[in-house]
Amino acid sequence: MSTAGSVDDGKSTLIGRILYDxxxxxxxxxxxxxKTSRTRGYxxxxxxxxxxxxxxxxxQGITIDVAHIYFSTPKRSYIIADTPxxxxxxxxxxxGASNADISIILIDARNGVVEQTRRHxxxxxxxxxxxxxxxxxxxxxxxxxQGVYQKIIDDxxxxxxNGKNKNQKIHYIPISALHGENITGKSEKMPYYQGYPLxxxxxxxxxxxxxxxxxxxxxxxxxxxxxxxxxxxxxxYAGKLKSGNLSVGDQILVLPSKKESTIKExxxxxxxxxxxxxxxxxSLRLKDDLQISRGDLIIKKEESIKESKSINAVLCWMxxxxxxxxxxxxxQFGVKRIKxxxxxxxxxxxxxxQGSKQPAVELKMNDLGSVELQFAQYLYYDSYRENRAxxxxxxxxPNTNSTAAVGFIEE
Amino acid sequence: xxYPHIKSEIMNDSIKNNPLENEAIYILREVSAQFENPVLLFxxxxxxxxxxHLAQKAFxxxxxxxxxxxxxxxxxxxxxxxxxxxxxxxxxxTLFVHYVQDDIDSGAVQEEKGRYASRNRLQxxxxxxxxxxxxxxxxxxxxxxxxxxxxxKERIFSVRNEFGEWNEKNQRPEVFDxxxxxxxxxxxxxxxxxxxxxxLDVWHYIRQDNIEIPSLYFAHKRKIFERDHxxxxxxxxxxxxxxxxxxxxxxVRFRTIGDMSCTAAVESLAFTIDDVIQEISESxxxxxxxxxxxxxxxxxxxxxxxQGYF
Numbered sequence: 001m002s003t004a005g006s007v008d009d010g011k012s013t014l015i016g017r018i019l020y021d022x023x024x025x026x027x028x029x030x031x032x033x034x035k036t037s038r039t040r041g042y043x044x045x046x047x048x049x050x051x052x053x054x055x056x057x058x059x060q061g062i063t064i065d066v067a068h069i070y071f072s073t074p075k076r077s078y079i080i081a082d083t084p085x086x087x088x089x090x091x092x093x094x095x096g097a098s099n100a101d102i103s104i105i106l107i108d109a110r111n112g113v114v115e116q117t118r119r120h121x122x123x124x125x126x127x128x129x130x131x132x133x134x135x136x137x138x139x140x141x142x143x144x145x146q147g148v149y150q151k152i153i154d155d156x157x158x159x160x161x162n163g164k165n166k167n168q169k170i171h172y173i174p175i176s177a178l179h180g181e182n183i184t185g186k187s188e189k190m191p192y193y194q195g196y197p198l199x200x201x202x203x204x205x206x207x208x209x210x211x212x213x214x215x216x217x218x219x220x221x222x223x224x225x226x227x228x229x230x231x232x233x234x235x236x237y238a239g240k241l242k243s244g245n246l247s248v249g250d251q252i253l254v255l256p257s258k259k260e261s262t263i264k265e266x267x268x269x270x271x272x273x274x275x276x277x278x279x280x281x282x283s284l285r286l287k288d289d290l291q292i293s294r295g296d297l298i299i300k301k302e303e304s305i306k307e308s309k310s311i312n313a314v315l316c317w318m319x320x321x322x323x324x325x326x327x328x329x330x331x332q333f334g335v336k337r338i339k340x341x342x343x344x345x346x347x348x349x350x351x352x353x354q355g356s357k358q359p360a361v362e363l364k365m366n367d368l369g370s371v372e373l374q375f376a377q378y379l380y381y382d383s384y385r386e387n388r389a390x391x392x393x394x395x396x397x398p399n400t401n402s403t404a405a406v407g408f409i410e411e
Numbered sequence: 412x413x414y415p416h417i418k419s420e421i422m423n424d425s426i427k428n429n430p431l432e433n434e435a436i437y438i439l440r441e442v443s444a445q446f447e448n449p450v451l452l453f454x455x456x457x458x459x460x461x462x463x464h465l466a467q468k469a470f471x472x473x474x475x476x477x478x479x480x481x482x483x484x485x486x487x488x489x490x491x492x493x494x495x496x497x498x499x500x501x502x503x504x505t506l507f508v509h510y511v512q513d514d515i516d517s518g519a520v521q522e523e524k525g526r527y528a529s530r531n532r533l534q535x536x537x538x539x540x541x542x543x544x545x546x547x548x549x550x551x552x553x554x555x556x557x558x559x560x561x562x563x564k565e566r567i568f569s570v571r572n573e574f575g576e577w578n579e580k581n582q583r584p585e586v587f588d589x590x591x592x593x594x595x596x597x598x599x600x601x602x603x604x605x606x607x608x609x610x611l612d613v614w615h616y617i618r619q620d621n622i623e624i625p626s627l628y629f630a631h632k633r634k635i636f637e638r639d640h641x642x643x644x645x646x647x648x649x650x651x652x653x654x655x656x657x658x659x660x661x662x663v664r665f666r667t668i669g670d671m672s673c674t675a676a677v678e679s680l681a682f683t684i685d686d687v688i689q690e691i692s693e694s695x696x697x698x699x700x701x702x703x704x705x706x707x708x709x710x711x712x713x714x715x716x717x718q719g720y721f
Contacts, residue, residue: 026694051563065564065582070557070609079607095584221440226473234472240437240588268426269468275425281436281469282426294444318584332589335441394589401593406586 001078001202002100002129004093004120005085009106010137014177015069015080016047021184021199024071025050047177051082066096075203085116090351090366091318093123094406098392101207103129109142109174113155115352121159122351124168126314126368126408128388130208131169135198140176144189149174162354169208173198211278215303216244217382217390219334220296224283236267236283237292242334242389244300246284247275251301254292255380260301261288278389295336297380305390306381310343310374312410315363319397319404323363323371329404330396333379340395344372363405370410384408431608432465432616437588438567438604439469442549443476445592446600449549452538453479453506455491456668457624458553461613462604463498464622466551477551478505482537484530485512486649486670494625509541526638528651531673539575542599549592551602557609568592569601577601611691618684628687630664630679641675666691 005011016033019025025033029050037046051069069080081096083089097103103124107117124132134156142148153172160170173182174190175198181187182197196204221239246252250263265285266273276282284298292298299305317323323342331340348360349368363369384391395405439462442449451466453459466475481495499506511533514520519540520533542550556562566582568590583591592600605613617624634645636656644650645658649671652658663676664687681687 067563068556068607069563070607072609072611077609077612091584095586098586099588221437222444224470224473231472238440238469240433266426269471271423273423273426277425277428279428279430279433280426281433281440330593332591334589335444389587392587392589394586394591396591396593401591401595403583403586403591406584 001102001104002081002083002093002097002124003104003106004083004096004123005106005116009085009108009116010177011082011085011106012048012051013046014104014106014135014137014175014183015082016050017177017180017183018080018199019050019069019071020047021180022071022073044178066092073199073203078202085120087119087352088366090119090123090368091316091406093120094127094316097123097127097129098406100127100129102131102133102202102205104133104135107134107136107152107156109136109138109148109152112148112152113159117156118159118354119351121156121163122354125163125165126355128165128209128385129168131171131205133198133201134170134172136172136174137177139174139181139190140179144174144181144187146190146192149190149192159354164355167209171195171201171205173201211243211387211389212245214243214278214387214389215305215382216246216250216298216300217242217305217387218246218284218298219336220292220294220298221335222294223292234285236265236285237298238283239281239335241276241278241280241282243278243387244303245275245277246300248273252286252298253301254290255297255299255305255307256378257291257296259288259290261286261290263287295334299380306383307378308381309376309378310372311379311381312346312370312372313393313407314349314368314370314410315395315405315407317363317365317367317369317405319400319402320365321397321400321404322365323369323405325361328398330398331373331375331379331393331407332396333381333393334390337396338375338377338379341374342371343374346370346372371407373407381409383411385411429616431605431612432468434588434607435462435465435604436469438590438602439466439551441590441592442551442602442604443470445590446549448545448547449477449551449602450480450507450542450545450547451475451477451551452553453481453495454553454668455481455487455495455625456553457613457617457628458555458605460498460622460624461616462551462553463502463504464620465604467502475502475504478507480541480545480547480550481506481508482534482541483508483510483512484534484670485510486530486672488625488627488644488668488671490625490627491668494623498623507541507545509537509544511537513537514540524651526651526653528672530670535575542575543573547599548594549600549602551604553605554603555608555610555613556603556606565603565606567603567606569603570594571599571601573597573599575599611688614684614688614691618688625668627665627668629684630662630682630686632660633663633676634658634660635663635676642677643675644671646671666694 033049067082083092083096105120175182184199218241219239220237224236224238264287266276267283327342330337347357349355382390391409393407394403397404511530514537520536635642636645636658664679681690
């Protein structure tokens, strides 16, 4: 799950409260929080202290970067990727949200839908996070007023109409993280809310829009060649099945060579399997003796894929060095790296205004923009909308080695 | 010796997907592909043992394509050393051992004295020296993000400078599963394949795969003394003990295994792995709570990472 929000929204309090209520805070951690709360002069148990990390941020009282928080219940394991909500942390929010099944957008009930809300929702749309939970927090400070809560829902629904991803599942919950209302038990103060309290909702919701239904995309990471006497001719292609499924006997196509073969074996450790599903780290043996190397893609012969030497993509610029036209970068697509040139910067997207387009000649850190990229060799890909696992990439600055941007390939 | 074999005749249906295991194997394969000279930092603890097991799965039936490195403080539990040697022999692995004692003898580092003396901080020097001697460009370790505050923000590929130093402001964003291990000569990357595993995830995996681990993790009788409400091994050669700290015998186990001088035991009757998992699920002390090296200051771990410790 990804969470984003500012210090004032009560996001850290919410996370701390979730940890506390799922008995994920151990006794020495609770003692440490009590101690620090007292040292700071608070007369309450500061749940937000459960998650603070680095010294710099502890001193300033704000959160920086992406923090990973783990907890589990008997039913499920969870990872929270938590980031700050300010615009200067757009790149962190996108990083944190990139693997999320659920995005929790926090709204302060007193302020309703604000610029930050629009920004968070835009990001969840851009990344196509399957589910959004809109948690309207601090309901205690507005006397748990149903009218205010409903207005916030109405305003958010307006955002959704203008959003690009109509299939995204959105769920609204009114809560008070500080008082624990609608977090675990049903809140008596908000009888108008008929749904599950937050934790129960998380426990019971299904993972939406998984990559199982997409076409099979297997990218080779490394070739396993024992070369020992016992395994003289053994050669297997190890990698992750990014989407779809593969079965023994499937007719496949290798890219970029376009050679065909059939799957002879699907292996995981020392066992063979009939079939592998999306997400598995496996190795494949093929019927034919082909030249296959790291970065090559194996797909099903009957399933199509896009092929081009130039693409349009939305970038989130993450580097201190500004992006200018004609710059050369290394594009990393899964594990494959190819040289790329920025042919054109089409426009910048204003994420505070649902992605309205602005002319631009450069992109600065945290900017989102649409660009045209060119390569010397063919790229085999899907658009991000069609397949999240095969439609995104990063740009590496060859001079500094930094990860300069993340990109989402457009139709 | 280790004899890999193919079970081609046995055809299972679908692979049972364990996302954490898939991710760790993916990361280990990336390390072997992206770096020239990687090494696996082996401490003899359950996390590094799990890593070796995962590496075996990642490259099977080929051998694990990198060696193991153990920074031996000299204060190890003898059981850990014995276990390490047996594992290396059984799996046909290459092991390098570098001794903190050598650095103490040469004057490169100074031994701590007194009540809370341990060789934990000294490991950093020895580790950096070993990395430099062998020219390792990537060090794989079993650190997890749930272990301690400063690790919650750590990357899977953590770029360090030639002094092993970690700058929190300079870490690369890790989006989706794309790992950028591009480095300049002299730089080094620490890799953490089980970043997203919790302590319980590791234990469940050990149970599921029947992974052998040192007996220290299970309840056993031990000569101990108590200090600061913690239980310490009575071993006067390595563990400093005052005269009034009396030696008794108790049934204890270790939840985390560091050096004898900085790892406390807990009273326990968890003799089997099921017992251990049960005990941890109900536990009130976090895993690293029994390590005094972390308690020294609120930012102890962070400071050590900035100095190039693991």
